[in-house]
Amino acid sequence: MIRVNYFARYREQLGSEGETLQWEPALATLRDLRERLVSRGDLWMQTLGQANLMCARNQELCTLDAPLCDGDDIAFFPPVTGG
Secondary structure (H helix, E strand, C coil), X not given: CEEEEECCHHXXXXXXXXXXXXXXXXXXXXXXXXXXXXXXCHHHHXXXXXCCCEEEECCEEECCCCECCCCCEEEEECCCCCC
16 A cells, blocks of 8 residues: 655645555556546646656655655655745
8 A cells, every 4th residue: 555645735626635545566656656646637637747746755855756665655745935
């Protein structure tokens, strides 16, 4: 199982803090996971399909090329701007 968490505006847009998904070998990277999620429809594509999406694996920032393993905790969140 993998835990997927949605933060900030993503949580609001999707109406969910997160979900637990069954891990499978086809989900080899975070990119694979994101593609699976955006295939759910327009709302998902608009929210998670952005090029500047940020992500973390097991509480460490990473890229979409990071490997995904059973038991991982994943977070997707919008880019943060400083002031």
